[in-house]
Amino acid sequence: MEEDYKEVRYSQTTVSELMIPAYANFGGKIHGGILLSLMDKVAYACASKHAGNYCVTVSVDNVDFLEPVEVGEMVTMYASVNYVGKSSMIVGIKVIAEDFKKGTVKHTNTSYFTMVAKNENGKPTQVPGLILERKEEVKRFLEAIKRKELKNSYKKEMQAVRIKLLVEPESNMLKNERCIFREAER
Numbered sequence: 001m002e003e004d005y006k007e008v009r010y011s012q013t014t015v016s017e018l019m020i021p022a023y024a025n026f027g028g029k030i031h032g033g034i035l036l037s038l039m040d041k042v043a044y045a046c047a048s049k050h051a052g053n054y055c056v057t058v059s060v061d062n063v064d065f066l067e068p069v070e071v072g073e074m075v076t077m078y079a080s081v082n083y084v085g086k087s088s089m090i091v092g093i094k095v096i097a098e099d100f101k102k103g104t105v106k107h108t109n110t111s112y113f114t115m116v117a118k119n120e121n122g123k124p125t126q127v128p129g130l131i132l133e134r135k136e137e138v139k140r141f142l143e144a145i146k147r148k149e150l151k152n153s154y155k156k157e158m159q160a161v162r163i164k165l166l167v168e169p170e171s172n173m174l175k176n177e178r179c180i181f182r183e184a185e186r
């Protein structure tokens with residue numbers, strides 16, 4: 001049977017939403033959680049369109065909000081499948097916020113959602129391959145491979161650090177940190 005492939009553009013998804021006062025935090029800016037929730041929905045739409053299946057969010061990378069989003073701004077999310085493994089897909093999401101009155105557009109963040117397609121038994125299932133039609137798409141695919149490698153080595157290194165870490169509050173390790181150790185009586 002011939003393997004199924006789909007173009008990146010087939011599942012590219014763009015969603016815009018106006019930031020209403022109900023989305024604001026006590027400081028008057030939009031809650032980070034509102035943006036994350038919107039990003040998750042867009043990632044789902046993009047991934048499930050590519051997969052032709054139900055998908056779950058497995059991991060989210062690089063959530064750094066570079067600029068606050070204000071009430072009244074229009075947030076637009078551009079989602080694209082950057083990479084496919086066997087059952088997993090990495091969806092890149094670029095978020096911009098526009099103030100129509102001021103005529104400004106700001107890039108608030110770009111994040112990467114790892115989504116996995118599942119079959120009717122809840123098991124990971126193979127997704128179609130990706131047809132890369134532009135150099136930019138090849139670059140994103142290769143970047144995703146590199147990001148996966150870096151993430152794996154970071155995970156391994158962090159595990160090793162945790163095993164070796166000596167929890168000796170009196171040691172010099174906390175010397176230049178802004179904390180004090182005061183053991184609680186239990």
Ligand SMILES: CC(C)(COP(=O)(O)OP(=O)(O)OC[C@H]1O[C@@H](n2cnc3c(N)ncnc32)[C@H](O)[C@@H]1OP(=O)(O)O)[C@@H](O)C(=O)NCCC(=O)NCCS
Binds near residue numbers: 056058
């Ligand atoms: C992620 C999950 C599907 C992995 O299931 P599993 O039985 O261990 O399956 P596998 O080991 O075959 O992994 C499936 C794919 O997920 C990928 N994966 C698993 N854990 C991952 C992680 N932490 N980060 C990135 N990818 C991951 C694997 O690399 C594999 O990709 P591939 O098929 O493209 O090679 C399973 O743990 C799960 O369902 N988690 C809950 C997800 C969920 O419900 N999310 C909603 C938020 S509550």
